[in-house]
Amino acid sequence: MRQLVTDVFTSRFDPSPHAAVGLAALDDGAVLRVGDYHLVVTTDSHVVSPAFFPGGDIGRLAICGTVNDLAVMGATAPLGITSAIVIEEGYALADLERIRTSMVHACREARTTVVTGDTKVMGRGEIDGIIITTTGIGLARTVITDCGLRPGDVIIVTGCVADHGFAVMAMRHKLAFDPPLQSDVSPINHLVQAILDVARDDIAAMKDPTRGGVASALHEMAEKSHVGIDIDEPSVPVTAGARAVSELLGIDPLYVANEGKAVIGVSPGAARSVIDKLRGTQQGRDAAIIGRCVDEHHGMVVIDTGLGRRLLAEPEGELLPRIC
Amino acid sequence: MRQLVTDVFTSRFDPSPHAAVGLAALDDGAVLRVGDYHLVVTTDSHVVSPAFFPGGDIGRLAICGTVNDLAVMGATAPLGITSAIVIEEGYALADLERIRTSMVHACREARTTVVTGDTKVMGRGEIDGIIITTTGIGLARTVITDCGLRPGDVIIVTGCVADHGFAVMAMRHKLAFDPPLQSDVSPINHLVQAILDVARDDIAAMKDPTRGGVASALHEMAEKSHVGIDIDEPSVPVTAGARAVSELLGIDPLYVANEGKAVIGVSPGAARSVIDKLRGTQQGRDAAIIGRCVDEHHGMVVIDTGLGRRLLAEPEGELLPRIC
Numbered sequence: 294m295r296q297l298v299t300d301v302f303t304s305r306f307d308p309s310p311h312a313a314v315g316l317a318a319l320d321d322g323a324v325l326r327v328g329d330y331h332l333v334v335t336t337d338s339h340v341v342s343p344a345f346f347p348g349g350d351i352g353r354l355a356i357c358g359t360v361n362d363l364a365v366m367g368a369t370a371p372l373g374i375t376s377a378i379v380i381e382e383g384y385a386l387a388d389l390e391r392i393r394t395s396m397v398h399a400c401r402e403a404r405t406t407v408v409t410g411d412t413k414v415m416g417r418g419e420i421d422g423i424i425i426t427t428t429g430i431g432l433a434r435t436v437i438t439d440c441g442l443r444p445g446d447v448i449i450v451t452g453c454v455a456d457h458g459f460a461v462m463a464m465r466h467k468l469a470f471d472p473p474l475q476s477d478v479s480p481i482n483h484l485v486q487a488i489l490d491v492a493r494d495d496i497a498a499m500k501d502p503t504r505g506g507v508a509s510a511l512h513e514m515a516e517k518s519h520v521g522i523d524i525d526e527p528s529v530p531v532t533a534g535a536r537a538v539s540e541l542l543g544i545d546p547l548y549v550a551n552e553g554k555a556v557i558g559v560s561p562g563a564a565r566s567v568i569d570k571l572r573g574t575q576q577g578r579d580a581a582i583i584g585r586c587v588d589e590h591h592g593m594v595v596i597d598t599g600l601g602r603r604l605l606a607e608p609e610g611e612l613l614p615r616i617c
Numbered sequence: 618m619r620q621l622v623t624d625v626f627t628s629r630f631d632p633s634p635h636a637a638v639g640l641a642a643l644d645d646g647a648v649l650r651v652g653d654y655h656l657v658v659t660t661d662s663h664v665v666s667p668a669f670f671p672g673g674d675i676g677r678l679a680i681c682g683t684v685n686d687l688a689v690m691g692a693t694a695p696l697g698i699t700s701a702i703v704i705e706e707g708y709a710l711a712d713l714e715r716i717r718t719s720m721v722h723a724c725r726e727a728r729t730t731v732v733t734g735d736t737k738v739m740g741r742g743e744i745d746g747i748i749i750t751t752t753g754i755g756l757a758r759t760v761i762t763d764c765g766l767r768p769g770d771v772i773i774v775t776g777c778v779a780d781h782g783f784a785v786m787a788m789r790h791k792l793a794f795d796p797p798l799q800s801d802v803s804p805i806n807h808l809v810q811a812i813l814d815v816a817r818d819d820i821a822a823m824k825d826p827t828r829g830g831v832a833s834a835l836h837e838m839a840e841k842s843h844v845g846i847d848i849d850e851p852s853v854p855v856t857a858g859a860r861a862v863s864e865l866l867g868i869d870p871l872y873v874a875n876e877g878k879a880v881i882g883v884s885p886g887a888a889r890s891v892i893d894k895l896r897g898t899q900q901g902r903d904a905a906i907i908g909r910c911v912d913e914h915h916g917m918v919v920i921d922t923g924l925g926r927r928l929l930a931e932p933e934g935e936l937l938p939r940i941c
Binding site for chain 2: 312323328332335340406412420421430
């Protein structure tokens with residue numbers, strides 16, 4: 294259904310004379326030229342259910358998702374965020390206030406704020422809870438796309454994968470863990486800025502591995518960049534908690550959504566300094582080199598499990614609806 | 618409920634160092650400074666029900682609503698629009714394609730396009746139909762706010778009022794008219810540009826009279842500008858069809874939503890040239906001077922019905938939910 298809707302909408306709009314990166318690129322956002330500036334713009338509707346989950350809520354998710362989409366395109370200091378809220382008549386005021394407080398705090402962490410907004414109310418039975426659509430606007434000194442990988446580039450992930458998706462899944466399946474699984478939902482714009490500070494010209498591509506997880510991000514990056522990607526599965530960082538849920542539900546963590554991570558393609562000479570920089574931060578302490586780009590099997594991702602090599606299948610449909 | 622949500626969300630976010638007009642202004646959008654540029658940003662979630670109505674559909678409404686919010690702040694040539702769609706699982710593909718085609722056409726009329734987007738699917742029973750959230754970005758040579766009225770300024774409306782709201786109401790109440798009532802949903806950015814061309818420095822304030830109609834727009838403008846407004850009711854242009862529905866339902870057209878009109882405050886010396894310019898266009902052929910700003914009853918709107926003067930009450934709540 295989502296693929297269908299995407300197909301219906303992306304191919305028919307006229308190209309923009311202002312866009313350096315437009316709708317057809319299907320990147321994390323668009324890049325508009327304004328004089329000498331590169332304005333990055335990104336939008337997402339957030340429908341996560343339940344709206345409150347371990348480690349965050351829909352408000353924190355909306356701000357972080359938007360901040361992170363800007364960041365992975367090179368706009369690490371958002372100019373501002375817009376917030377359009379659709380809510381069910383009679384939604385609990387206390388919940389609304391919690392959500393708003395989360396948004397305020399996430400904005401502060403990211404050093405940005407909401408600059409304009411809208412509110413609509415729908416009847417009971419017309420909407421389940423709350424939907425928050427955020428749009429972010431930022432300037433990029435260097436625009437980073439998801440299609441710039443070259444053979445030889447090293448693939449880095451900035452931390453443990455799958456925590457967001459598994460935290461929401463565990464909650465929906467009423468699985469209790471001790472300590473509880475926590476979503477990783479956080480703004481990573483400062484982390485991305487730290488990487489740009491040490492390796493701006495060596496970043497080939499970057500992507501926010503949300504829906505469809507790291508697997509989906511890698512597939513898109515490989516296909517758009519016309520390279521193959523080889524992944525070394527044992528190198529992929531996964532927390533013990535996520536590993537446990539993964540085994541219980543039989544779901545590969547590479548397919549599960551993240552909300553505070555980036556997948557980065559870096560030229561081989563800069564990989565060490567990027568990893569060192571990341572590991573020196575709290576958010577990037579588990580960063581790891583997980584693979585490499587090759588000039589074969591273009592558009593495909595091959596994974597070495599330690600027991601053998603196989604194609605990492607492209608995610609088909611969503612493992613879990615309303616994950617973000 | 619909407620007022621409540623607005624209160625919860627607007628007052629707590631930190632002010633933006635980039636914003637010339639920020640969230641607290643509660644204007645049609647925000648204005649961000651980027652070097653010497655004034656970037657206007659506006660967002661709205663569109664939830665209109667039914668999604669197809671005489672004269673338009675939710676797709677046309679989403680594009681026009683956003684283009685018009687930019688235009689009334691002085692950004693008449695949008696740099697681009699983002700579109701985030703949330704849709705019910707199993708929504709008819711033919712309807713989706715009609716909506717997309719409307720969006721493409723409305724973009725062409727406004728000379729802009731969609732530059733990035735998002736799609737989410739929710740289950741049946743979780744959402745009724747489709748929600749489209751659009752965000753627009755444009756540059757304003759001169760920023761126009763809704764708070765710049767001065768005593769003596771003349772109030773102009775660019776055409777007949779209430780057609781959008783009454784068309785949707787007639788459809789929901791299954792009232793048939795011959796010819797059928799049509800929504801006025803259209804982009805007015807070229808019309809606003811035509812006014813700026815003749816009277817840029819004489820435009821004191823401008824507003825898009827959508828939810829709550831012209832009455833709501835006038836109240837906001839009067840209150841924020843610290844002036845009173847006197848309206849001459851017989852001068853307010855209303856089509857015969859809208860007049861008929863108004864009388865049938867007992868609803869004042871001044872309280873009913875428009876989607877292709879502007880309310881403009883103009884210095885008295887420029888009023889004639891603005892009216893002449895408007896009436897020379899197809900969209901502005903019914904433009905009229907409907908009132909004047911005064912240095913008394915600040916924040917209030919007084920209406921002269923021809924039979925006497927009374928306060929034009931501030932709209933309380935929405936006459937009709939899901940109107941836009």
